[in-house]
Amino acid sequence: MTTRPVLKLTHAGALKALASAVAKAESLNVPQNITIVDDGGNLLAFVRMDGAKLLSRETSMSKAITAASHRQPTSRLDPNYEIKLAIAGGGRLTNLEGGLPILIDGHCVGAVGVGSGTGAQDVEVARAALSGIGAEDQKP
Amino acid sequence: MTTRPVLKLTHAGALKALASAVAKAESLNVPQNITIVDDGGNLLAFVRMDGAKLLSRETSMSKAITAASHRQPTSRLDPNYEIKLAIAGGGRLTNLEGGLPILIDGHCVGAVGVGSGTGAQDVEVARAALSGIGAEDQKP
Amino acid sequence: MTTRPVLKLTHAGALKALASAVAKAESLNVPQNITIVDDGGNLLAFVRMDGAKLLSRETSMSKAITAASHRQPTSRLDPNYEIKLAIAGGGRLTNLEGGLPILIDGHCVGAVGVGSGTGAQDVEVARAALSGIGAEDQKP
Amino acid sequence: MTTRPVLKLTHAGALKALASAVAKAESLNVPQNITIVDDGGNLLAFVRMDGAKLLSRETSMSKAITAASHRQPTSRLDPNYEIKLAIAGGGRLTNLEGGLPILIDGHCVGAVGVGSGTGAQDVEVARAALSGIGAEDQKP
Numbered sequence: 422m423t424t425r426p427v428l429k430l431t432h433a434g435a436l437k438a439l440a441s442a443v444a445k446a447e448s449l450n451v452p453q454n455i456t457i458v459d460d461g462g463n464l465l466a467f468v469r470m471d472g473a474k475l476l477s478r479e480t481s482m483s484k485a486i487t488a489a490s491h492r493q494p495t496s497r498l499d500p501n502y503e504i505k506l507a508i509a510g511g512g513r514l515t516n517l518e519g520g521l522p523i524l525i526d527g528h529c530v531g532a533v534g535v536g537s538g539t540g541a542q543d544v545e546v547a548r549a550a551l552s553g554i555g556a557e558d559q560k561p
Numbered sequence: 562m563t564t565r566p567v568l569k570l571t572h573a574g575a576l577k578a579l580a581s582a583v584a585k586a587e588s589l590n591v592p593q594n595i596t597i598v599d600d601g602g603n604l605l606a607f608v609r610m611d612g613a614k615l616l617s618r619e620t621s622m623s624k625a626i627t628a629a630s631h632r633q634p635t636s637r638l639d640p641n642y643e644i645k646l647a648i649a650g651g652g653r654l655t656n657l658e659g660g661l662p663i664l665i666d667g668h669c670v671g672a673v674g675v676g677s678g679t680g681a682q683d684v685e686v687a688r689a690a691l692s693g694i695g696a697e698d699q700k701p
Numbered sequence: 702m703t704t705r706p707v708l709k710l711t712h713a714g715a716l717k718a719l720a721s722a723v724a725k726a727e728s729l730n731v732p733q734n735i736t737i738v739d740d741g742g743n744l745l746a747f748v749r750m751d752g753a754k755l756l757s758r759e760t761s762m763s764k765a766i767t768a769a770s771h772r773q774p775t776s777r778l779d780p781n782y783e784i785k786l787a788i789a790g791g792g793r794l795t796n797l798e799g800g801l802p803i804l805i806d807g808h809c810v811g812a813v814g815v816g817s818g819t820g821a822q823d824v825e826v827a828r829a830a831l832s833g834i835g836a837e838d839q840k841p
Numbered sequence: 842m843t844t845r846p847v848l849k850l851t852h853a854g855a856l857k858a859l860a861s862a863v864a865k866a867e868s869l870n871v872p873q874n875i876t877i878v879d880d881g882g883n884l885l886a887f888v889r890m891d892g893a894k895l896l897s898r899e900t901s902m903s904k905a906i907t908a909a910s911h912r913q914p915t916s917r918l919d920p921n922y923e924i925k926l927a928i929a930g931g932g933r934l935t936n937l938e939g940g941l942p943i944l945i946d947g948h949c950v951g952a953v954g955v956g957s958g959t960g961a962q963d964v965e966v967a968r969a970a971l972s973g974i975g976a977e978d979q980k981p
Contacts, residue, residue: 423714423834424805432610434703461741462895467607470572490895508927509903509935510896525704554703615770616790623789647788655789712890747887750852
């Protein structure tokens, strides 16, 4: 078989997930960087909220790319390996909390990464992105 | 005077500009990469529409960063210098059409960069971002 | 709509395309670097043939990524813009001959990029990759 | 003596090793990223199998480059030094399991690196690459 059928996240879906995440972050009063990538780890949508930490843009991206790559929440790697994997993986692979894959109808169509709050806040906002588009809930 | 008052674009404003640009691109039936940066050239909001060219993500970012840096539309540089400036500027400085500063009440609060269509389409979508938030119209 | 259905190139398909390209390059007696990427520009398969130019690995990758990004053969950009686009696009965007999208059943499932021969030889080998898997023929 | 005779791995050999590794990974039902480099650490052949982790492309490359550099299996470095060596080595030097040198007739002609499974699975697939071309078996 030369090809296999899959699903792709639309920009409408990505923007809806982003809006849900922003609403949750506002309700928590925690400004966040929120990144949505597709299944290939390429940027689909992003927002940096007023007061969010500037450098957490990159951590939110690393979390999203890692969750899309591994198709599982970040923070599930063996802590004994996480630094070695991060270095050997070119710097993008992270085990920080706050990255969740977007699973719809059995397909990983991308991932969301959130950064600027505590790990627990980042996860809560990422889960809001998933629920906003009816994606499978991912407990980290 | 140690400080001076400025205005900053909010994430609500950035997302509203993004939505206006997406609506215009959809009406033109031209999928686009749309980047909003703040006055420091740092990413505020982004979307890649279904079918937009993947590498135009970077050109949309270069256009936005250039427009914010120079506080004028891209494509106003002397063509005899544009390649030299692009290289000396670290690659981000571009003279391609599609980058417009966001001017509000006399302040440059950021810029929008659009890439994936023709130059004229990119400019049209960038202008829609400005009009969506009542920013000063910028003819390129 | 949150998602849309697409096709993905399998590794079996990518390796078959690679083998067809190698066979053509051997018949031409022109060693080549051959890169296959998916629709997101991510590497799927690669080979550097005996005697192929080492640095043409990167040109073959840039050609493949550009063809996947733009969903058209490389070398169709307006020559007046190609250098500006290459710089603003972060260096990967190229207008060199030898990159072709892989179109199957109306979906762009990736691209092939070939580098080390003349432009015409690169294109001929890239077309062999397409015909090896029944993809739509792309004249540059 | 100005020169010394060595052996070089051909692209036919590299593709044969790659195919053996793919067959083993399929039999294990573990999709993998498989990288073959030459004695200079330069990419010879690569495949990313359906469902393999995207970021493990880079870990597979780091493993292959390290095994070629040190002409021994990865994972033999003193754990007390591995992070310091990884950083000082520019990020490519890794002690993760899954990289094996390709030794033929007493020459190190390159290396294979495998990434996306467990360490043990990565090693098993890398050993299959060696056995596929009659290279010396390397227990990690």
